[in-house]
Amino acid sequence: MQYQKNFLGRFFVDSKLQICYIELININNIMNKYTKWYNQIIERAKHRVLNDYTESHHIIPKSLGGFNAPENLVNLTAREHFLCHWLLVKITTGEDHYKMLNALRMMRAEKKGQKRYKTKITTRVYERIKKEYAQLQSQRYSGENNPMYGDKFYRSNEGKKRQRKAILGDKNGSKQPQAREKNADSKLGKKREPFSDEWRANMSKAKQGKNNNRYGVEVLDSTRNKIGDKIRGRKHSEDEKKRRADAIRGNKREKKLCPHCDRMIAVNTYARWHGDRCGTRPLV
Numbered sequence: 001m002q003y004q005k006n007f008l009g010r011f012f013v014d015s016k017l018q019i020c021y022i023e024l025i026n027i028n029n030i031m032n033k034y035t036k037w038y039n040q041i042i043e044r045a046k047h048r049v050l051n052d053y054t055e056s057h058h059i060i061p062k063s064l065g066g067f068n069a070p071e072n073l074v075n076l077t078a079r080e081h082f083l084c085h086w087l088l089v090k091i092t093t094g095e096d097h098y099k100m101l102n103a104l105r106m107m108r109a110e111k112k113g114q115k116r117y118k119t120k121i122t123t124r125v126y127e128r129i130k131k132e133y134a135q136l137q138s139q140r141y142s143g144e145n146n147p148m149y150g151d152k153f154y155r156s157n158e159g160k161k162r163q164r165k166a167i168l169g170d171k172n173g174s175k176q177p178q179a180r181e182k183n184a185d186s187k188l189g190k191k192r193e194p195f196s197d198e199w200r201a202n203m204s205k206a207k208q209g210k211n212n213n214r215y216g217v218e219v220l221d222s223t224r225n226k227i228g229d230k231i232r233g234r235k236h237s238e239d240e241k242k243r244r245a246d247a248i249r250g251n252k253r254e255k256k257l258c259p260h261c262d263r264m265i266a267v268n269t270y271a272r273w274h275g276d277r278c279g280t281r282p283l284v
Contacts, residue, residue, distance in 0.1 A: 032089040
């Protein structure tokens with residue numbers, strides 16, 4: 001180190017700048033050390049066959065641009081897998097460091113078929129990981145980066161407008177063609193079991209009287225006019241007309257005899273135009 005300082009002193013007049021440069025060299029050496037260890041584990045794993053429990057590891061993590069290609073995958077023991085992710089935390093910086101720290105934090109998660117680690121992470125290691133992750137999370141979502149900051153959230157009128165605009169039309173993931181197609185494929189060929197009479201009775205009872213969310217609600221004339229203006233003059237497209245016609249074609253509607261005009265009327269329109277409201281009903 002003394003030789004290094006004497007050698008660099010020929011080029012740096014400012015001693016502070018010289019010290020900074022030496023520190024950069026030391027940091028680079030440490031990073032190279034972690035990179036070297038990481039590469040050694042990967043290369044060793046490429047040229048062996050394990051009959052014991054293994055986990056698939058992305059040499060270049062997917063969050064850093066890696067793919068599921070065979071040349072980017074290697075089988076590691078559970079211990080090696082954890083060590084590699086720990087080394088990636090040491091190697092990376094900035095946003096990549098945050099991603100690798102989060103990946104390391106999730107290494108304790110388990111799912112069916114995973115044995116994970118027989119040994120426990122030491123308390124000091126766990127504390128250091130959690131503290132650094134919490135600090136990065138705080139920096140990442142502080143101020144305007146926080147979705148709850150100011151009027152970004154939906155509680156404000158501006159926030160509501162932005163939220164609606166963000167999911168309007170094709171921007172809504174659930175309404176995109178591929179999502180609709182996936183949803184349709186998942187239901188194709190499947191038929192829901194019919195509801196039982198008991199279930200129907202319970203549902204009807206649960207919505208009767210005061211249990212109905214519209215119980216006692218008085219619709220203002222202004223609201224009625226608003227609803228009427230919205231649908232008045234609306235015309236269905238030819239495709240919509242054809243779709244509706246095809247849906248009911250061949251189905252016979254139940255009919256009911258009107259005692260006043262002596263006509264058989266479809267039950268869906270009977271209550272509105274016939275019975276007590278029939279135009280031929282004699283006035284009392």
